Amino acid sequence: MDGLELLATMRQEGIGTPAVIIAAFSDVPHAVCAMKLGAIDFLQKPLRPEELRKMVAEIILRHQPGKKFIALDDFEGHLTASKRLINQRDFTTAKSHILRALELNKNSPEAFNLAGVLAELTRDYDRARKCYGQAIKINKRYEPAQQNMRRIFELFHFGSSTEPFHLGEE
Secondary structure, three states: OOHHHHHHHHHHOOOOOOOEEEEOOOOHHHHHHHHHOOOOEEEEOOOOHHHHHHHHHHHHHHOOOOOOOOOOOOHHHHHHHHHHHHHOOOHHHHHHHHHHHHHHOOOOHHHHHHHHHHHHHOOOHHHHHHHHHHHHHHOOOOHHHHHHHHHHHHHHHHOOOOOOOOOOOO
16 A cells, blocks of 8 residues: 555545655656645655654644644734644635735735645635746745646646546546
């Protein structure tokens, strides 16, 4: 069983443990599948250890069991709340937090990128492209938005159908 099969089995069993998929090579359909299954991220090797440690620390903090999560009414609080809710598949509430974060900071490539991820997860691919584009416009070197924009482009230009990858398809 590979990582995506494990993640799919976990989700079918109702296990919502936060997961990050790390792969030896970038594979667009698998990255999309990982996101749809609730993976927090799909990373390509090689990784710098400090990047991985930072991501794991943030995930642990965001998903501490037994603690009621309270979003602070500031930019970072809304951004963190949105990430947590996306991981929990509560897209409607996540959207309200990301919109509030963008009201508080219209110049955050991270917030626009997260809005794009949310749009992509809800199959609003046109909005996802616009959000990723805005993140890149704000910071041309913002790698997460560049990767997401490439993935969207590849899905629509090299995919086998007009709609990107569906769960269960290979």
